[in-house]
Amino acid sequence: MVIELTPNEKRTLISLKKIQTAHPDKISADSGLKVEAAMQSVFMLEERGFVTVSEEIVITYSLTSEGVEYAASGLPERQIMSSITNAMPLDEIKKLVSPKLVGIALGWLKKKGWANIDQGVLLPAENGAPAKGSDELLIEKLAQAPAQDVDESVVKDLIKRNLVSANEEKIRTISITSEGVAVPDAELVVEDDIGQITSDHIRSGEWRGKTRNYNIHVKPQPVYGARIHPYQRLIDEMRQIFLEMGFTEIKGDIVQSSFWNFDALFQPQDHPAREMQDTFHLDSNITELPPVHKDIARMHECGGDLDSTGWGGKWSKDVAKTEVLRTHTTAVTIKYLSEHTEAPVKAFCIDRAYRRETIDPTHTPEFEQLEGVVMDVGMSFSNLLGCLTEFYHRMGFDNVRFRPAYFPYTEPSVEPEVYIEGMGWVELGGAGIFRKEVTDPLGIKHPVLAWGLGVSRVAMLKLGLKDLRELYQSDINWLRQEPVVSKMVQK
Numbered sequence: 001m002v003i004e005l006t007p008n009e010k011r012t013l014i015s016l017k018k019i020q021t022a023h024p025d026k027i028s029a030d031s032g033l034k035v036e037a038a039m040q041s042v043f044m045l046e047e048r049g050f051v052t053v054s055e056e057i058v059i060t061y062s063l064t065s066e067g068v069e070y071a072a073s074g075l076p077e078r079q080i081m082s083s084i085t086n087a088m089p090l091d092e093i094k095k096l097v098s099p100k101l102v103g104i105a106l107g108w109l110k111k112k113g114w115a116n117i118d119q120g121v122l123l124p125a126e127n128g129a130p131a132k133g134s135d136e137l138l139i140e141k142l143a144q145a146p147a148q149d150v151d152e153s154v155v156k157d158l159i160k161r162n163l164v165s166a167n168e169e170k171i172r173t174i175s176i177t178s179e180g181v182a183v184p185d186a187e188l189v190v191e192d193d194i195g196q197i198t199s200d201h202i203r204s205g206e207w208r209g210k211t212r213n214y215n216i217h218v219k220p221q222p223v224y225g226a227r228i229h230p231y232q233r234l235i236d237e238m239r240q241i242f243l244e245m246g247f248t249e250i251k252g253d254i255v256q257s258s259f260w261n262f263d264a265l266f267q268p269q270d271h272p273a274r275e276m277q278d279t280f281h282l283d284s285n286i287t288e289l290p291p292v293h294k295d296i297a298r299m300h301e302c303g304g305d306l307d308s309t310g311w312g313g314k315w316s317k318d319v320a321k322t323e324v325l326r327t328h329t330t331a332v333t334i335k336y337l338s339e340h341t342e343a344p345v346k347a348f349c350i351d352r353a354y355r356r357e358t359i360d361p362t363h364t365p366e367f368e369q370l371e372g373v374v375m376d377v378g379m380s381f382s383n384l385l386g387c388l389t390e391f392y393h394r395m396g397f398d399n400v401r402f403r404p405a406y407f408p409y410t411e412p413s414v415e416p417e418v419y420i421e422g423m424g425w426v427e428l429g430g431a432g433i434f435r436k437e438v439t440d441p442l443g444i445k446h447p448v449l450a451w452g453l454g455v456s457r458v459a460m461l462k463l464g465l466k467d468l469r470e471l472y473q474s475d476i477n478w479l480r481q482e483p484v485v486s487k488m489v490q491k
Contacts, residue, residue, distance in 0.1 A: 008033055010188045012041040016051060016176040024172055042174050050180030056171045061155055062146035063139065067163035071143035075136060076105035080122075081114055087123045139163065222480075230482045231471045234459045235350060238370060241394045242348045245387075247372065250349050252332030257286045259320040261331040263296055264338070265409040266437040268311040269319045273327065280325040280354050289320060292338060295441035306436055325354035328452055329371040330409075337373060338442045344376035350455065361467040368455035370429075379447040381412060381433060388416050388431060388451060395458065405430060409438050410450060420461055429453035 005013070008031075015030040016022070027042070028035040045051045063071060073079060076097075083096045094102050109115040109122070114130060116123045132140075134154045141147060142164065158164040201207040228236070239249065262274055273279065295304060296315075303310040326332070329349045336347055349371045357363040374387065385402055392400045399419035407413045410432025417425040431451035439448055456468055463482065465471065470478070 005187070006041070006044070007190050008037055008041040009044055010190050012038055013045060013050060013176070013180060013183060014188050014190075016174065017181060021173060021175040024174065027174060039172075045180065048179075050177055050183065052175050052177055054173045054175070056173070058148060058169050058171050060146045060148050060167045060169065061142060061150055061164050062167065063142045064162055064165050067139060067158070068143065070163060071139050075108070075139070076101045077108040077112065077114060078136065080105045080109065081124065081130075084122070084124065087121050089121050090117070091120070093122060224480045227479075229479065230463055231456075231459050234462055235368065235455060238391075238395070238455065238458075239350055241391055242350075242372065245346075245390070247346045247348045250332060250336050250347050251351065252326075252329070252335065252349065254326060254352070254354070255282065255323050256326040256331040257289075257320065258322045258324055259286075259289055259293060259296075260335050261324055261326055261328075263293075263300065263315075263320045264334045264438070264442075265330060266299065266435060267408045268300065269316060270313075271408065278355055279327055280356060282323040282325070284323045285318075285321040286323060287321075289317060290338070292441060292443075293317070293320065299437050299441050303437070304440060306440055308437055310437070327355050328353050329369045330450070330452060333371045333373050333450070334438070334442075337375065337439075337444060337448065341443045341445075343446045344374075346374050346376075348372040359469070361469070362457075364456075364468055364472070367468075370451075370453040370455050372451050372453075373434075374449040375444060375446055377446050379433075379449055384431060384433065384449040384451070385414070387449065392416065392418055392428075396462070401425065402431075403427070405432075407432055409435055411435050416451075416453070418461070426457070426461065428457055 011031040011033060012027060015027050019026065019030060022030075024035050024039050024042070027033075028038045031038055033041070042051055042053060046053050070076070074082065079097055079101060080093060084093065090102060090106075106117065106122075110117065112130075112133065114125055116125075134151060135158055138150060138154050138158065141150075146167075155164055155166075159166060197207060243249065258274065262271065263269070267273065297317075298304045298310075299306075299308075300311050300315040301313065329351050332349045332351070333347060336349075337345065340347075350368065352366055353369045354366050357365050359365065372387075374383070388402075389400050397418040401417050401419075402414040403417055405413045405415040407430055410430075413430065413432035415427045415430055417427050420426050429452055431449075431453075434444075434448040434450050439445075456471055459471055460466070460468060463471075
């Protein structure tokens with residue numbers, strides 16, 4: 001059986017046949033190869049079973065610059081003990097040595113039992129300055145040369161004091177196996193070859209008469225091209241669906257006034273959603289409210305001109321002026337509607353919202369939300385269900401249903417659900433028709449269909465994830481392996 005080896009592998013094996021066991025630098029010197037090339041050959045030979053590689057971590061200890069300084073002048077505690085003979089106030093000691101040195105030494109003087117401190121006076125131990133301790137002896141030793149064999153309990157404290165540093169080195173030992181020894185010398189003849197063909201070889205014609213060995217059985221390294229993040233790809237897919245359905249995409253500020261985030265949506269000013277556990281409140285306020293705030297105030301207090309009682313009480317401008325990180329992108333869509341009151345309007349916003357959530361597999365403090373509104377003559381509840389069903393079907397969910405729900409600013413309200421094999425029905429958001437208490441103050445005369453869908457939850461189902469946090473982690477292996485085409489969970 002012919003053994004196919006590269007020229008470098010042959011040179012490395014020839015060296016190991018002579019020296020049996022060696023470190024990489026020895027093999028490099030004997031074979032004439034650079035250390036990196038020699039080790040590459042060693043690992044290839046190891047795969048064939050011709051050599052073995054053992055590794056050992058060796059720790060070498062040496063003095064830091066501060067350690068070198070104290071090796072010459074003594075540790076701070078030793079310097080102080082050498083400077084005094086009797087009890088002495090700390091203020092006096094600071095005149096003999098630097099205040100910084102005193103600050104470092106005091107704790108170690110007490111810990112070593114060399115002195116005590118009583119009412120600002122340093123009291124040396126009765127037996128005077130002690131003999132050099134193990135830490136001082138080790139510093140003297142390391143001042144001569146770095147060492148490996150040291151007392152770990154002693155060096156540990158010196159490392160904490162930043163007087164000694166530890167340098168870890170991986171020592172490799174390569175040994176030839178019986179299989180390597182058995183390789184016939186005739187098969188280790190190094191031919192006149194070119195390791196890497198360059199343009200100089202081609203121009204000079206040096207490549208003629210030489211060989212170039214290739215191992216056609218080695219699998220090439222995978223090549224990963226640039227790609228869009230799977231989560232961003234799904235967001236783009238959702239955006240494209242609504243654009244194809246004739247919607248206009250809108251954007252808005254992350255920081256919103258409580259007026260647009262809550263009041264314009266007919267949420268009472270004492271609603272629990274405004275409390276700190278749900279909302280990120282900012283230490284700032286807007287200066288002016290839009291003119292429509294007067295109509296919204298009347299709607300909150302008494303129901304305006306509708307057959308509604310409102311929420312009662314006194315509506316506060318100051319509360320409405322406080323700024324928050326938007327808790328939903330509905331703040332963007334309701335503001336857009338206030339500026340586009342003539343039918344028809346078809347708009348959506350896909351962007352990030354913020355809430356004070358405890359991080360777990362299904363909740364994060366910031367998340368993407370897909371908001372949408374349709375305002376037109378004769379819009380009905382069935383139009384809303386049909387629009388959402390169409391969206392989810394285009395996203396690849398075949399089975400869609402709607403469950404009755406409650407939201408402060410829509411009536412009737414529903415929660416769309418999709419059926420996932422192995423999981424059952426999964427809720428993906430909320431939807432409904434804006435109450436007249438929301439639309440009437442804005443001057444909107446036609447029904448408004450509205451929905452807010454959880455983008456990240458859809459992404460989890462489409463990408464087969466069980467933890468929402470995986471969408472935001474930079475796991476390069478997952479990003480490389482995730483198919484460009486979304487894999488479907490349901491059948």
